[in-house]
Amino acid sequence: MKIYIPLDTVAVALGADDIVAAIEVEAARRGVSVEIVRNGSHGMVWLEPLVEVVTPSGRTGFGPFTLADVPALFADLAAHPKALGPVADLPWMQGQTRLTFARVGIVDPLSLTEYEALGGLTGLRRALALPKADIVAEVTASGLRGRGGAGFPTGIKWKTVSEAVADRKYIVCNADEGDSATFADRMLMEGDPFTLIEGMVIAGLATGATKGFVYIRSEYPVAIRVMESACTVAQQAGVLGDSVLGTGPAFDIEIRVGAGAYVCGEETSLLNSLEGKRGVVRAKPPLPALEGFMGKPTVVNNVISLATIPVIFERGAEFYKDFGLGRSRGTIPLQIAGNVRFGGLYETAFGLTLGQIVDDIAGGCASGRPVKAVQVGGPLGAYHPRSDFATPFGYEEFAGQGGLIGHAGLTVFDDSADMLKQARFAMEFCAIESCGKCTPCRIGAVRGVETIDRIAKGDAAAIPLLTDLCNTMKAGSLCALGGFTPYPVMSALTHFPDDFAPMKEAAE
Amino acid sequence: MLDAATVTDRIEHILEAHQGMEGPLLPILHAVQAEFGHVPQSALPGIAKALNLSKAEVHGVVSFYHDFREAPAGRHVLKLCRAEACQAMGADRVAAHAQKALGIDWHGTTSNGAVTLEPVFCLGLCACGPAAMLDGKPIGRCDEARVDDLIAEARA
Ligand SMILES: Cc1cc2nc3c(=O)[nH]c(=O)nc-3n(C[C@H](O)[C@H](O)[C@H](O)COP(=O)(O)O)c2cc1C
Ligand code: SF4
Ligand code: FES
Ligand code: FES
Numbered sequence: 066m067k068i069y070i071p072l073d074t075v076a077v078a079l080g081a082d083d084i085v086a087a088i089e090v091e092a093a094r095r096g097v098s099v100e101i102v103r104n105g106s107h108g109m110v111w112l113e114p115l116v117e118v119v120t121p122s123g124r125t126g127f128g129p130f131t132l133a134d135v136p137a138l139f140a141d142l143a144a145h146p147k148a149l150g151p152v153a154d155l156p157w158m159q160g161q162t163r164l165t166f167a168r169v170g171i172v173d174p175l176s177l178t179e180y181e182a183l184g185g186l187t188g189l190r191r192a193l194a195l196p197k198a199d200i201v202a203e204v205t206a207s208g209l210r211g212r213g214g215a216g217f218p219t220g221i222k223w224k225t226v227s228e229a230v231a232d233r234k235y236i237v238c239n240a241d242e243g244d245s246a247t248f249a250d251r252m253l254m255e256g257d258p259f260t261l262i263e264g265m266v267i268a269g270l271a272t273g274a275t276k277g278f279v280y281i282r283s284e285y286p287v288a289i290r291v292m293e294s295a296c297t298v299a300q301q302a303g304v305l306g307d308s309v310l311g312t313g314p315a316f317d318i319e320i321r322v323g324a325g326a327y328v329c330g331e332e333t334s335l336l337n338s339l340e341g342k343r344g345v346v347r348a349k350p351p352l353p354a355l356e357g358f359m360g361k362p363t364v365v366n367n368v369i370s371l372a373t374i375p376v377i378f379e380r381g382a383e384f385y386k387d388f389g390l391g392r393s394r395g396t397i398p399l400q401i402a403g404n405v406r407f408g409g410l411y412e413t414a415f416g417l418t419l420g421q422i423v424d425d426i427a428g429g430c431a432s433g434r435p436v437k438a439v440q441v442g443g444p445l446g447a448y449h450p451r452s453d454f455a456t457p458f459g460y461e462e463f464a465g466q467g468g469l470i471g472h473a474g475l476t477v478f479d480d481s482a483d484m485l486k487q488a489r490f491a492m493e494f495c496a497i498e499s500c501g502k503c504t505p506c507r508i509g510a511v512r513g514v515e516t517i518d519r520i521a522k523g524d525a526a527a528i529p530l531l532t533d534l535c536n537t538m539k540a541g542s543l544c545a546l547g548g549f550t551p552y553p554v555m556s557a558l559t560h561f562p563d564d565f566a567p568m569k570e571a572a573e
Numbered sequence: 574m575l576d577a578a579t580v581t582d583r584i585e586h587i588l589e590a591h592q593g594m595e596g597p598l599l600p601i602l603h604a605v606q607a608e609f610g611h612v613p614q615s616a617l618p619g620i621a622k623a624l625n626l627s628k629a630e631v632h633g634v635v636s637f638y639h640d641f642r643e644a645p646a647g648r649h650v651l652k653l654c655r656a657e658a659c660q661a662m663g664a665d666r667v668a669a670h671a672q673k674a675l676g677i678d679w680h681g682t683t684s685n686g687a688v689t690l691e692p693v694f695c696l697g698l699c700a701c702g703p704a705a706m707l708d709g710k711p712i713g714r715c716d717e718a719r720v721d722d723l724i725a726e727a728r729a
Contacts, residue, residue: 078698078713110700245656248697276595283603283640284696286709322603324638327694341598341624343637359595401700403661408700431662440657444694474699476658490660494694 066092066099067119068138072174073106073255074287075248079129081114087135088116095139105256107170108410109157117152118142126152160426162388163412164380164396165373169256175294177302180259186304188378192267193313200271201227204374206382208394212249213239213330213367214442214471214545216393216460222364225354226272229362234274236265237339237358237365240281240288241323241330244443246402246474250368252410253398254281254288257372258295259304262318264371266309267378268364269316277318278358279368280335283325293320327444327498331544332365334500345500346544367472369398390416393459403440403476404430420454423477434479438487438561442471444494445549447556448478448487467556469549484561489517491553495546506547509538513554520565528565531558577615583608584619598624598634602641611642647682647689649727652706653715655692658699663716667703668692670717674724688727 070076070085085101092099107115115128118138125142126149127134137145152158152170163169168183180186192200205220226234238261242250254261265277281289296318299305307315321339323329329338333347336358357363373395377385385395393415399422401408406428423429423439430436438448447468449456456466463470478487492513499507513534519527535551542548558565587604591597601620605612612635621628635641653668675683675690682689698704701713707723715723 074697074711075701075713078696078704078711079701113701242697243695245695246658246699247695248699251697284693284706287711321599323640324599324603325640325693326638338599340596341634343634345637402658403699403702405700444657474658476661476699478661482661487657487660490657494656498694 066097067102068099069102069104069117069119069124070114071106071170071256072103072287072291073113073252074285075106075110075252076114077287079113080131083132084114084116084130084135087132088138091135091139097139102173104172105169105174106252106410107152107158108166108252109155109407110409111407112149115149115152123151124153125150126155157407157409157411157426161412162396162414164376164385164388165260165369166253166257166398166410166412167376168260169252172257174256174258174291175298177259177298177304180257184379185259185375186263186310188375189263189266189304189310191378192270193310197227197271197273200267203377203382204271207377207385208382208389208392209370209373209377209385210393210460211367212369212373212397212472214244214469216470219366219370222354222366223268223271225352226274226362226364229355231362233276233359233361234272235358235361235363236268236272236274236277236371237332237336237363238265238277238279238368238371239330239332239335239365240279240285240368241335242282242285242368242472243327243330244445244472244474246440246476247400247443247472248402249398249400249410249473251285251288253368253372254279254285255291258292259299260375261292261368261372262295262299262304264374265318266304266313266316267374268366268371270309270313272362272364273314274362274364275315275317277316278321278339279318280321280323280329280339282323289320289322296320327494328500328544328546331546334544335365336363343500345502348543369472388414390414390457390459390462392461397458397470397473399426399458400472400474401427401477402474404432404479405477406431415459416457418454419449419456419458420451422458422475423454427475427477430477430479432479432481434481436477437480437482438478438484438557440476440478440487440553441474442469443474444491445469445545445552446471446474447552448484448560449556450560452560467559468552484557484564485517485521488554488557488565489514489521491550491557492517495550499546500544503541503543503547505538505541506543506550509534509547510550513538513550528558580609580613580615581619584616588619588623598626598631599638602635602638606641610645614643647686649687649708650689650691651723651727652691652693652696653720654694654696654698654702654704656695656699658695659702659704662702664703667715667717667720671720671724674721688724
């Protein structure tokens, strides 16, 4: 009997390890031999732990699985109380276009053989036969833009590094994923680590870089473990090492662990951190593409940007580019979080409206109450009211609504949310995580908390002060931590003025 | 207690293991913290010397990052997520409950040294919040009752 039980942090956080142990005990007691594979998560968090049993008709799912559901796994499976049928047939899976996440949940994350059987390394083999400039051109033609937040065209960044002349160049994968409501990087690294490795190797071929780093936040112990093991497997198989797949140049990868600083997700702060310094943001120029890690030309890309490279080379830039909307090409792994009935990872072409995502896919609030606000793009993203629900999911489209898509995380709040409190938190978070380099961010955020506290006490005169402060932070901050904190604050104030009304405290 | 000679000896080991690494300071500090449960002051001179830095520079790095402790934590570390997606599921309420049950504020340690309570900003469990982590083990849907269980487990 072959059983899949995810090793993904989400499954573990909901009891997967205990279920593995219980299944082993129950199987031993019954004298049944079981083979348990720890796969990635399919992304349906409300069904985790999602156990799958291999049957003659394919993989059948059972979830959300509890210890009490173990004995019935050894009886008539069709009658199991948690039976879901084939996982691939569930509506959440059917609705998606899984390109970057095609193998996540399906593949055994550390089996390179299975990885190849499911199309892995096809893209790398193709890239190995191409000159550097053609690899870069393919990425540019795909329309891929950075998935870490800023949406910068990946091909252009690679071109700069490729054309720079230096004795050493680096590929740095940004796996700091500090934004609330985001977990796509984590799920990809835990569920299909070779895809990221393959993407980084192709980046190395394109630019002439021979060394890669994956900077993973320390809050992700499972991802760190899986990535380290995957690198060892890739080294043993010759995917990484002195000559990529025995014919290419050298490329190797080292896993590095962050130390609990949100700002280290900002690329220059991350480079300082990798070099062993305080994670203070660097002024640009120089661009990291020209003077990055140790002053050498460096590609800094998000996990999802790099992990999307293999499918672009496997299926072609045109294929990838045909998905999407406007200048947002391809697919985006939406991360649906907070107060939702159906939360998790949903990869789809750009262009669904916010309303389709929140009402249809997420099914509204878990609490059963009306949706009040959706924060899109993490802690630096705006709070959107229902009146923004017609906005299609795309970089320019959200910018047009005074917001941003960031790393594509969405946090849904029901009508019990207090938007003044959310605005206060945004300022508090900025104050805690500021790298300290600029005054508007370091001091402004502290003033922001105080000003919002005054508003909460009924001081209406503090409202214009808050607006001024936000303008100062926007204009005077070096990076988006100080510069974008005004998005959540001002959107809360603008769209939900009742929560900031002076009578608020008096009425309570 | 850690005597200076023991620290120096074990630091030598850690430094040796990180030789040849590019930008080795964070990996070294993680290794030191894994070894001692915190980054002892007495470890800084050796690290500084090996990396050709001043002691103040090393201290500056240690103090920049939330992860590095300058003093040992309690026997168990309970981290509760304070970020937005968990707030939407009642994280503030759960945190207040934990603080009351333990009688400590954020970053505090119970007087018997059993539990240290720390805030964390996102554990990547944002679709099954409120999220928590006890001694490195992730926990989803961590409501008040679950916090009580975790505290009981940590105190036992
Ligand atoms: C405060 C702050 C935090 C950031 N955090 C992350 C992060 O966790 N992960 C990430 O990929 N990019 C993050 N970014 C964006 C990076 O600076 C950079 O744009 C990105 O890594 C580039 O890769 P991409 O082009 O593939 O998106 C952050 C930016 C700022 C200002
Ligand atoms: S805006 Fe804040 S985090 Fe960014 S560089 Fe300035 S002080 Fe540092
Ligand atoms: S460094 Fe002082 S204000 Fe920017
Ligand atoms: S916001 Fe709490 S785990 Fe992400």
